[in-house]
Amino acid sequence: MTDKIKKASRHTIQNEGLIFEKSSPGKRAFDLAPLDVPAADPAKALGAEYRRAGVEGFPEVSEIEVLRHFTRLSTWNFAIDLGMYPLGSCTMKYNPRVNELVARLDGIATEHPYQPQELSQGCLKILQLLEKSLLEITGMDAITLQPSAGAQGELTGLLLIRAYLERQGNARKKVLIPDSAHGTNPATAVIAGYQVESIKSESHGQIDVDKLRELVTEDVAALMITNPSTLGIFEERMPEIAAILHGKGALLYMDGANMNALAGVARPGDLGVDVMHLNLHKTMSTPHGGGGPGAGPVAMKKILEPFRPAPILVEKEGGRLALDFQRKESIGKVKAFGGNFGVLVRALAYLLAYGPGLRQATEDAVLNANYIRKHLEDVFELPYNLPSMHEVVFSDALQKKNGVNTMDIAKRLIDYGFHPYTTAFPLIVPGALMIEPTESESKEECDLFIDALRAIAEESATNPELVKTAPHTTRVRRLDEVAAARKPVLRWKPAEKRSESAD
Amino acid sequence: MAYPAEFRYTKEHEWMAVKDGIATIGITDYAQHELGDVVFVELPKVGARIEVGKSFGTVESVKAVSEIYAPAAGEVVEANATLEKKPETINTDPHGAAWLIKVRLANAADASKLMDVAAYEAFIADKGKEATA
Amino acid sequence: MRYLPKSPAERQEMLAAIGAKSIDELFSSIPEPYRLKKPLHLPGPLSEAEIIEYFKARAAENSFGYTSFLGAGVYNHLRSVITDTIIQRGEFLTSYTPYQAEISQGTLQAIFEFQTMICQLTGQEVANASMYDGSTATTEAVLMAERLTGRRRVLIARSVHPEYRDVLKTYAKNSGLQVEEIPFAAKGTLDTRALQAALKDDVCAVVVQSPNFFGAIESVAPLAESAHATGALLVVAVTEGVSLGLLKPPAEADIVAMEAQSFGLAPSYGGPFAGVIASRDKFVRQMPGRLTGQTTDSEGRRGFVLTLATREQHIRREKATSNICTNQALCALAATVHLTLLGKEGLREMAEQNFSKAQFALSELEKIPGVRRAFAAPFFNEFTVELQRSVRLVNAQLLREKIIGPYVLGTPYPELTKHALVCVTETTTGAEITRFAAAVRRALEQPL
Numbered sequence A: 001m002t003d004k005i006k007k008a009s010r011h012t013i014q015n016e017g018l019i020f021e022k023s024s025p026g027k028r029a030f031d032l033a034p035l036d037v038p039a040a041d042p043a044k045a046l047g048a049e050y051r052r053a054g055v056e057g058f059p060e061v062s063e064i065e066v067l068r069h070f071t072r073l074s075t076w077n078f079a080i081d082l083g084m085y086p087l088g089s090c091t092m093k094y095n096p097r098v099n100e101l102v103a104r105l106d107g108i109a110t111e112h113p114y115q116p117q118e119l120s121q122g123c124l125k126i127l128q129l130l131e132k133s134l135l136e137i138t139g140m141d142a143i144t145l146q147p148s149a150g151a152q153g154e155l156t157g158l159l160l161i162r163a164y165l166e167r168q169g170n171a172r173k174k175v176l177i178p179d180s181a182h183g184t185n186p187a188t189a190v191i192a193g194y195q196v197e198s199i200k201s202e203s204h205g206q207i208d209v210d211k212l213r214e215l216v217t218e219d220v221a222a223l224m225i226t227n228p229s230t231l232g233i234f235e236e237r238m239p240e241i242a243a244i245l246h247g248k249g250a251l252l253y254m255d256g257a258n259m260n261a262l263a264g265v266a267r268p269g270d271l272g273v274d275v276m277h278l279n280l281h282k283t284m285s286t287p288h289g290g291g292g293p294g295a296g297p298v299a300m301k302k303i304l305e306p307f308r309p310a311p312i313l314v315e316k317e318g319g320r321l322a323l324d325f326q327r328k329e330s331i332g333k334v335k336a337f338g339g340n341f342g343v344l345v346r347a348l349a350y351l352l353a354y355g356p357g358l359r360q361a362t363e364d365a366v367l368n369a370n371y372i373r374k375h376l377e378d379v380f381e382l383p384y385n386l387p388s389m390h391e392v393v394f395s396d397a398l399q400k401k402n403g404v405n406t407m408d409i410a411k412r413l414i415d416y417g418f419h420p421y422t423t424a425f426p427l428i429v430p431g432a433l434m435i436e437p438t439e440s441e442s443k444e445e446c447d448l449f450i451d452a453l454r455a456i457a458e459e460s461a462t463n464p465e466l467v468k469t470a471p472h473t474t475r476v477r478r479l480d481e482v483a484a485a486r487k488p489v490l491r492w493k494p495a496e497k498r499s500e501s502a503d
Numbered sequence B: 001m002a003y004p005a006e007f008r009y010t011k012e013h014e015w016m017a018v019k020d021g022i023a024t025i026g027i028t029d030y031a032q033h034e035l036g037d038v039v040f041v042e043l044p045k046v047g048a049r050i051e052v053g054k055s056f057g058t059v060e061s062v063k064a065v066s067e068i069y070a071p072a073a074g075e076v077v078e079a080n081a082t083l084e085k086k087p088e089t090i091n092t093d094p095h096g097a098a099w100l101i102k103v104r105l106a107n108a109a110d111a112s113k114l115m116d117v118a119a120y121e122a123f124i125a126d127k128g129k130e131a132t133a
Numbered sequence C: 001m002r003y004l005p006k007s008p009a010e011r012q013e014m015l016a017a018i019g020a021k022s023i024d025e026l027f028s029s030i031p032e033p034y035r036l037k038k039p040l041h042l043p044g045p046l047s048e049a050e051i052i053e054y055f056k057a058r059a060a061e062n063s064f065g066y067t068s069f070l071g072a073g074v075y076n077h078l079r080s081v082i083t084d085t086i087i088q089r090g091e092f093l094t095s096y097t098p099y100q101a102e103i104s105q106g107t108l109q110a111i112f113e114f115q116t117m118i119c120q121l122t123g124q125e126v127a128n129a130s131m132y133d134g135s136t137a138t139t140e141a142v143l144m145a146e147r148l149t150g151r152r153r154v155l156i157a158r159s160v161h162p163e164y165r166d167v168l169k170t171y172a173k174n175s176g177l178q179v180e181e182i183p184f185a186a187k188g189t190l191d192t193r194a195l196q197a198a199l200k201d202d203v204c205a206v207v208v209q210s211p212n213f214f215g216a217i218e219s220v221a222p223l224a225e226s227a228h229a230t231g232a233l234l235v236v237a238v239t240e241g242v243s244l245g246l247l248k249p250p251a252e253a254d255i256v257a258m259e260a261q262s263f264g265l266a267p268s269y270g271g272p273f274a275g276v277i278a279s280r281d282k283f284v285r286q287m288p289g290r291l292t293g294q295t296t297d298s299e300g301r302r303g304f305v306l307t308l309a310t311r312e313q314h315i316r317r318e319k320a321t322s323n324i325c326t327n328q329a330l331c332a333l334a335a336t337v338h339l340t341l342l343g344k345e346g347l348r349e350m351a352e353q354n355f356s357k358a359q360f361a362l363s364e365l366e367k368i369p370g371v372r373r374a375f376a377a378p379f380f381n382e383f384t385v386e387l388q389r390s391v392r393l394v395n396a397q398l399l400r401e402k403i404i405g406p407y408v409l410g411t412p413y414p415e416l417t418k419h420a421l422v423c424v425t426e427t428t429t430g431a432e433i434t435r436f437a438a439a440v441r442r443a444l445e446q447p448l
Helices: A042-050 A063-074 A097-103 A121-138 A150-168 A184-191 A209-215 A238-247 A302-307 A341-376 A406-415 A443-462 A464-468 A481-486 B029-035 B108-113 B117-132 C008-018 C023-027 C048-060 C081-087 C105-122 C134-149 C162-172 C192-198 C220-229 C241-245 C281-286 C313-319 C329-366 C391-400 C430-445
Strands: A142-144 A174-178 A195-199 A220-226 A251-256 A275-278 A298-300 A312-315 A321-324 A392-395 A432-435 B014-019 B022-027 B038-042 B055-061 B065-069 B074-079 B101-105 C153-157 C178-182 C203-209 C233-238 C255-259 C275-279 C292-296 C302-306 C371-373 C382-387 C419-423
Touching (some): A042 C329, A063 C105, A063 C329, A097 A341, A097 C048, A121 A142, A121 A275, A121 A298, A121 A312, A121 A321, A121 A341, A121 C048, A150 A220, A150 A251, A150 A298, A184 A195, A184 A220, A195 A209, A209 A238, A220 A238, A298 A302, A341 A443, A341 C008, A341 C048, A406 A432, A443 A464, A481 B038, A481 C292, B014 B108, B029 B055, B101 B108, C008 C023, C105 C241, C105 C275, C105 C292, C105 C302, C105 C329, C134 C162, C134 C203, C134 C233, C134 C275, C134 C281, C162 C178, C178 C192, C192 C220, C203 C220, C220 C233, C233 C241, C241 C329, C329 C419, C329 C430, C391 C419, C391 C430
Parallel strands (some): A174 A195, A174 A220, A251 A275, C153 C178, C153 C203, C203 C233, C233 C255
Antiparallel strands (some): A142 A298, A392 A432, B014 B022, B022 B101, B038 B055, B055 B065, B074 B101, C255 C275, C292 C302, C371 C382, C382 C419
16 A cells, blocks of 8 residues: 555654653753843842742753754654645645744844834834735724734624624624534634524535524624635625624624635625634744744724724824824723734735735635545545535545544545644534645645545545554554543653652 | 343433432443543532533543533432542443432432333434434 | 746646636636725735845834833843744644644644643643733633632732733623722732732632732732632732742742743744643643643553643533633743753753842942832842832933833823833843943933
8 A cells, every 4th residue: 555655755753752851960051141240149138938949850951952852853743844734724824934034033023012112113014014914805994913813813803893782782692603613703702791602504504594584683793604614615695694684783703714715806894794803824824833823813894993902003194103002992902012923024924925916825725625626526525515615625424434534534644644634623514524725735736635535535445444543654653542631641740759768 | 231221311311210319310321432432520519409401510532522411300419439530430331330420309200201211222223323324 | 926836837737627717717606796806905026035125124113222121021031042943943833733643743742841841830730731921821810710719709919910901801891700909018019908808708819920010029828828718719920930940939829820921932022922821730621721641652652642622612612611722832832942941050040140130220220319119029130110200201311322211100000100110131231231220310310
């Protein structure tokens, strides 16, 4: 079977223990310049009440050991830099390196959020240009760059809706969420003080508009919609959905996780969306970094503008930029010190590289997803067959007959040199294979991926055991998650010293 | 695994056995199969009141959480302490050592509203057909 | 476009394979009137060199060349080339949340080491894989205390960072939490009598920061005792992590909410940083955020996985402990590498330098007529002084000498009209401190 694996071969990987296990007293990896002021004696100044002797158990190693330790660890990771990372809903696209460089410039990385605004005009100009660019892409009227990531963006969006409705005299009770939505949506709605009501998708995976019409009452504050949905399908009746909500005084929230299918092609603002968040770590290529940091700006229509988190960016006479903290109707702050500026810088660098050519990225992303769909739809079941946008969702129904499930196929993909697709999602597709190639993959990489999945589909029929026990070529095999959860070991502890009195 | 004849069962896959006004409640073999390896069990404290159809605890596997619904109303007189250390007992002995709580029944008639073993076996057989359909 | 790996011919070939006549056909599910007819009005496209040029021009409009005495939750500490080298490795930078453990062991083990170091620093038993930042971690700590106690009243010290309190209020508004503020005493620490008066058996959490926003170090143990006496939990926020190299850890706290920015993360005009929550083992199931646990693979080798995931939103949905998905993995990695480099001795030495320099700065300032130490409580690397004149006016003078003056406490605390929060770290030289003191003296001596 290995002859089918074209992309990957074996390579020696080094072992490496925990840093604490390499520690030896007296070694160090960091020197400070000598103290150039009189040394204060903390023992005297602080006394025993406040002073600690030292951090027990902290590592003591040299510089080369630190570098090797983390470099070795890094080789155990898969990454976009190594190849296709088709995690549906996560938009794992190329992270341009110039973005890293500019975020680290002196005068950018070094700036303090409380420094005088007249010494921050460069930072504020960056924020202003990013705001304008994101408004153009989304077709909205106003924006806040403060939220730390998508989930906080969702919360900010719902709090804006709440504040707006409260001003109308009734915050209302419920938020409607389609059953295909990401799990964050319901969790967020609860934190915003709303009850969640789920809407079943109709048989094609779209929102059931008739059902929606029934459910939207004066109690409903908003519908949280993901468009394209988590099935990678565009909600064709979006403007009608918006009209139903607006007819009852409710608002339309859009989860912008899938903006990579729309940027430059269609604008949520034109489709009737009132408020949405963007995941800059998805659509705007800021690095995921193993799970963050992100940034989750929230764009909105004019009616929600007065409620934006403070401070907001304003342009004064003569083009001078300033932060306005005096916002009476603001929902408050969702994060200290403004947004994740370093992430915002990278997002702007990304947009500057494309300019209006951003549309080409969207087109290529959709082209890749459809190309993969076309070449796999005869070997994997396609539970919803409306046109795909930036991702395609198959199910493992055909492979299940041989006892092979989506997780097995995903793990086997690792042996073929690819990161798995998303398996646990969306909930309305049991055994989902959620594939989002993004625009960053060449035709060649897509072809290799298609070959790999076709080969695995064949293996699932001819040698299911091989698939079920995958991966076979990784540094560790499948890990015992049950043991990890039953008896959690969440930190290293020094080996128990043998008590002298013990026999 | 056989379903004891002296138990009563719910559609949410709990079982209940009553003796001298005290009901012992657990989850069925079918339920533990559906959940997979159980890693954690959350139970009410002694003295807590439970109500018919309301959740009184959760059973967790690695990737799922299941609510446990009370088959009867009453006051908790004992919670199974062994499950805290050995949640896997639910997978090995769901109808015996892995009982969850003992409850002093508020209403003895609650038990009679539940399925008997024949009805429950028919119920899960139906479920099996649904799944393969 | 240089980021897109397709030739026009390949695009045509792929379209043909799909059976589409044009790319527009792939967007046919978007109703025609809603498809954009004209190109987006965006600046660019720019070449790599032009992008660098653009940002260099913006950087030049910022504070380059100034010496700063600002802290107040964001600290300028030494950072290392090694840390930046590691976090720019593509295997760390361009990977996702480590759900596929077999090909994410690097990230997972690093998080496990991070969790361990945070426990060692804070004196707590368990720490999560990081959260957005210190402000949201503090809020999440309060929500955790609410879940653990089933109570709804929160007592938060006014000496907690004003923006942290703002964030808590935003989250509390709709979750039924009642937030009350406890004043500070004359020496700058929490007013314990006011705390005692407010503490009833309906309080879920007492929240303090140490060193607090004025730089004053709080005595954690007696506060924990008071809180526990009424069944409340003590939440301690730590904004200046380096202080833990010298100060007793808040081991008596039930939950520690920490900002890890001081560990190798640039101020970056406010983010991204890394928050983290540490607590007791017995509270772990109510702890928000991701956790990495140690386990073994099918052949008995040690490995790491994300664990206890059933607390999270993708499984619990509306019953999750938090709606946060992203952590700050790369920032937490930077902190891990940085702390490893510092090691036991380096961290202690760095902390002692901060302490000595702050002591020196205070003594230099106290020599100036018109400057008075405001609070008697011991401090670490930040302290509050009261000036004879408005801090704003003094700061305006300092700016002319290319010095960014201390934080103006009068903005969030109207009663502290002439109070300034001065911060020095190991990066502030003795000469800069002397120059700063001289500039303050001139500013105060100048006729109005």
